[in-house]
Amino acid sequence: MTVVPPLTRAPDHPPAHSGTRPRTRSLGRPLLLTGGVRAAARRAPDKVALRQGRRRRTYGDLIAAMDRVAAYGLSLGLQNGDHAALIAPNCLEYMEIVGGLSDIGVAVATPSYRLTASELTAILLDCGAKLVIIDAATRDRVDLLSGLPGHVTVATVADVADFAGPVGLVDGPVDEGQAFAIPYTSGTTGAPKGVMISHRARVMTFYGMAAEYGCFGPDCHFLAIAPLCHGAGFAFGFAPLFFGGTVEVMEKFDAETVLARLHEGGFDGVFMVPTHFRAIFDLDADVLARYHGHDLSAIISNAAPLPQTMKEKIVAYFGQGLLHETYGSTEAGIVTNLRPVDQLRKTACVGLPFPATEVRLLDDAGQPVPAGEPGELFARGPSLFNGYWQRPDADAETIVDGWVTVGDIAVADDEGYIHIIDRKKDMILSGGLNIYPKEVETVINRLPGVAESAVIGVPDDHWGEAVRACVVLAPVNAGDARDARDAGDAVTADTVIAACREALAGFKVPRSVVFLDALPRNAGGKILRRALRDAG
Secondary structure (H helix, E strand, C coil), rough: CCCCCCCCCCCCCCCCCCCCCCCCCCCCCCCCCCCCHHHHHCCCCCCCEEECEEEEEHHHHHHHHHHHHHHHHCCCCCCCEEEEEEEECCCCHHHHHHHHHHCCCCCCCCCCCEEEHHHHHHHHHHHCCEEEECHHHHHHHHHHHHCCCCCCEEEHHHHHHHHHHCCCCCCCCCCCCCCCEEEEEEECCCEEEEEEEEEHHHHHHHHHHHHHCCCCCCCCCCECCCCCCCCCHHHHHHHHHHHHCCCEEECCCCCHHHHHHHCCCCCCEEEEEEHHHHHHHCCCCCHHHHHHCCCCEEEEECCCCCCCHHHHHHHHHHCCCCCCEEEEECCEEEEEEEEEHCCCCCCCCEEECCCCCCEEEEEECCECCCCCEEEEEECCCCCCCECCCCCCCHEEEEHHHCCCCCCCCEEEECCCCEEEECCCCCEECCEEEEHHHHHHHHHHCCCCCCCEEEEEEEEEEEEEEEEEEEECCCCHHHHHHHHHHHHHHCCCCCHHHHHHHCCCHHHHHHCEEECCCCCCCCCCCCCCCCHHHHHH
């Protein structure tokens, strides 16, 4: 019998490439984000790379735009290893800016443009961005970013795209192991954490996607509708460019428009989250019938589990042999994929390990669990992140002997297929977006008259999960009875929602509020969120 050494949660040394710039370099030609794009431009400079509405970019245009972005960054004094931030909705320039800055070794933080000014400022201060690029959609919040240091340059997308200075300056070689992007995610503490994604990790993800999905190649067309500010949205939006294909970028999702574009034909692949599918199947039957038919070879779903009834609708409408359900995380990349042949055969399942990825399910002692027994899911492969930006404490929780976990509990069946059964961490997935209870609870607990709160996700037909706040009011004590009573009387569902709406992005605001006498707790005092969810 082979004894597997247990994983230890406290590594004696930081993970490899824990900084933005690693200490070592790989032999051979580096795997860089724009390497495939530049190769495609050399092969076919006049081929259309990007579309958005009536706008077009050939591969020659795209490389020229990336070079202008790089030159703009260098003109500001940005150096290899610096950080920038891009706050914008989906647009052609998104690819150009991230690609161009990555070419000079600048890692780009990509917070959602839907965040409030205070949320954005916290992320910008954390990542140390020396350049902040905004779109017209966020222009009205520029003046609110007053907490940024004076040396930070704030520019618009147009400023960068229209740069007319000298092009062709180089700041030195870029290492494939250094970060090109820093998407932000949160943990159970609610504090945003920068996830450092290296050039190599993302390129290896691209190669795995090409092998697994069959819709990425020089002759393929892809419809990019997911937000590019999210890790998966950017990966699926940029991968076609790496292989010389064509991407159509949609600024915002509209269910009927998506169906109409797919019906017009010419698309090989599309990436959507469950909320997109729900919106599509909420359309009137005559609309669905009008746009029935497509040329797709792959439909990829991610970000939240697809209910089996939704899978059946997708297969019935779009056809068999198309749907992939992918599981992963910003930190680990794509971990597993449930292929089309298994969609109706395997229920509540996320499939088998992704190409070149290993999966382990371990008990609390770090030992593998047998088939059918739950264990914490750990992944290892070429697409893992470098670590969190300046968060060694979070690294120690997530990176264990070269394996990465995000705290999900899973079971492997007799065929080796993975089934996610619980989230060890209490993150809420609503509309494909991550919401972290502690962040919302902090806002609620600041309200006078609130003793404590717990935020949970409850099932929702449209969003997958909806945010619910469970609130306990402060007791009325003899010494401060009037103040406590007045404050408690002032706390209503409307005031809770209003406070959250003022402090948080709209998708984080509770959709329902319930008032309880006390929150359920175990013997150790930990809030039993599952009991709150089970109570409805």
